[in-house]
Amino acid sequence: MKIFAVIPNYNERGRIGAVVRDLLPRVHRVVVVDDGSSDGSAEEARAAGADVVVHVLNRGQGAALKTGTVLAVAEGADVVVHFDADGQHDPEAIPTLTTPILEGRADVVFGSRFLGVTSVGMPFSRRLLLAAARQFSGVVLGIPRTVTDPQSGMRAMTAAAAEEIDFAQDRMAHCSEILRNAYASELRCVEVPVQVRYTAETLAKGQKASDAFKIVWQLLLGAFQR
Amino acid sequence: MLIQVILVAIFAVALALTWKRASQGTVPRRDAFLWSSLWIGAAVLVLRPEVATLFAGMLGVGRGVDAVIYLSVIALFALVFRLFLRLEKMERDISSLVRTVSIAQRTEGRAQEKK
Known part of the structure; x- marks a missing residue:
C-alpha cells in the first residue's frame, strides 16, 4: 500500500526540511503544499526530497491540506496521512496511525493527545480549551463523546475515505469538519495515542485561545454553505 | 413637510x-x-407615522419609533450575516481556483521535466 504524507507549509523555514527528512523513510511520498510562503521554505522542502505543490495565494491550513489530499489520491495514494510542518508531530507516530488501516480495521485514524501518551510542553490553558472544545464538539457538532481529541491535526485515511470526507473549511475549522464528516459517515473511525511536542516557537506561531471563537464562527458560516 | x-x-x-x-x-x-x-x-x-405606533402596540413595544429601530437592527443583522455568507462562498471559490491552478502548474511542470 502506498502511504503519502501531506504537509501544509506556511513560512516554516528551518523546520520543514527536517520534518520532510524524518518522514521520507516512513512513507512512500511526502507531498508539501506550500501555502503562499515568502520565506523560501518551499525550496527547503523540495531540497529535502518532498514533492512540492504551490498555492499562489495563502488560503489557510485546511485549503492546503485539501489540495495535498486531492493530489495524493489522484497520484495513486492508498493511504493519506496529514502531518504538521512545524515539527510538533512525532514521525514515529506514522506506523501507529497507519497500522489500523493496513490491517483492515479502520478507514480513518485520528491521532489523539489524550489517550495515555503525555504531550511534551502542552500548556494548561490549551488542555482546558481542548476540554471545552470536546464538549462543544459533542453538543453542537454531534461528534461522539468517545472522541478524546477534538482538534487533532494528525490523522490517516484511506483514499476512498479521503474522497468521502470531502472537507471544505479553508482555515482552522477543518479539524472539526473532518471529524464530523468522518463520524457522520459509515466509515470506520478509530483514535490512537500520539505525542505532540510543544516548544515556545511553535506555540507562538500556532493556535491561540482566541482562535476558538474564530473556529466556532467559521463552522457557523460553513453550516450555511451548500 | x-x-x-x-x-x-x-x-x-x-x-x-x-x-x-x-x-x-x-x-x-x-x-x-x-x-x-x-x-x-x-x-x-x-x-x-401613526402606523408605526399601531404596529408597536401589536408587538407590545411602547413607541412606534422604538419598534422601527428594533426591526431595523434585526434587518441589519440579517443583511450583514448574508454578506458574511457571500464572503465565505467567495473565499471557498478562491481556494478552489488556487487549488486548480496549483495542480495544473504541477502537471505542466512535470510534463516539461519529461521533455
Whole structure:
C-alpha cells in the first residue's frame, strides 16, 4: 500500500526540511503544499526530497491540506496521512496511525493527545480549551463523546475515505469538519495515542485561545454553505 | 413637510431602480419583491407615522419609533450575516481556483521535466 504524507507549509523555514527528512523513510511520498510562503521554505522542502505543490495565494491550513489530499489520491495514494510542518508531530507516530488501516480495521485514524501518551510542553490553558472544545464538539457538532481529541491535526485515511470526507473549511475549522464528516459517515473511525511536542516557537506561531471563537464562527458560516 | 417629500422621493427612485434591475435579470424577482415591500413600508411609515405606533402596540413595544429601530437592527443583522455568507462562498471559490491552478502548474511542470 502506498502511504503519502501531506504537509501544509506556511513560512516554516528551518523546520520543514527536517520534518520532510524524518518522514521520507516512513512513507512512500511526502507531498508539501506550500501555502503562499515568502520565506523560501518551499525550496527547503523540495531540497529535502518532498514533492512540492504551490498555492499562489495563502488560503489557510485546511485549503492546503485539501489540495495535498486531492493530489495524493489522484497520484495513486492508498493511504493519506496529514502531518504538521512545524515539527510538533512525532514521525514515529506514522506506523501507529497507519497500522489500523493496513490491517483492515479502520478507514480513518485520528491521532489523539489524550489517550495515555503525555504531550511534551502542552500548556494548561490549551488542555482546558481542548476540554471545552470536546464538549462543544459533542453538543453542537454531534461528534461522539468517545472522541478524546477534538482538534487533532494528525490523522490517516484511506483514499476512498479521503474522497468521502470531502472537507471544505479553508482555515482552522477543518479539524472539526473532518471529524464530523468522518463520524457522520459509515466509515470506520478509530483514535490512537500520539505525542505532540510543544516548544515556545511553535506555540507562538500556532493556535491561540482566541482562535476558538474564530473556529466556532467559521463552522457557523460553513453550516450555511451548500 | 419637506423631509417627507424627500424621503418618499428617494424610496420611489429605489423602487423604480429595483424593478429596472429585476427586469434586467440582475436582481432575482423574489429579492425584488422583498426590497419593494421594504421601500413601500418605509414610505408608508414616513407618510403615516401613526402606523408605526399601531404596529408597536401589536408587538407590545411602547413607541412606534422604538419598534422601527428594533426591526431595523434585526434587518441589519440579517443583511450583514448574508454578506458574511457571500464572503465565505467567495473565499471557498478562491481556494478552489488556487487549488486548480496549483495542480495544473504541477502537471505542466512535470510534463516539461519529461521533455
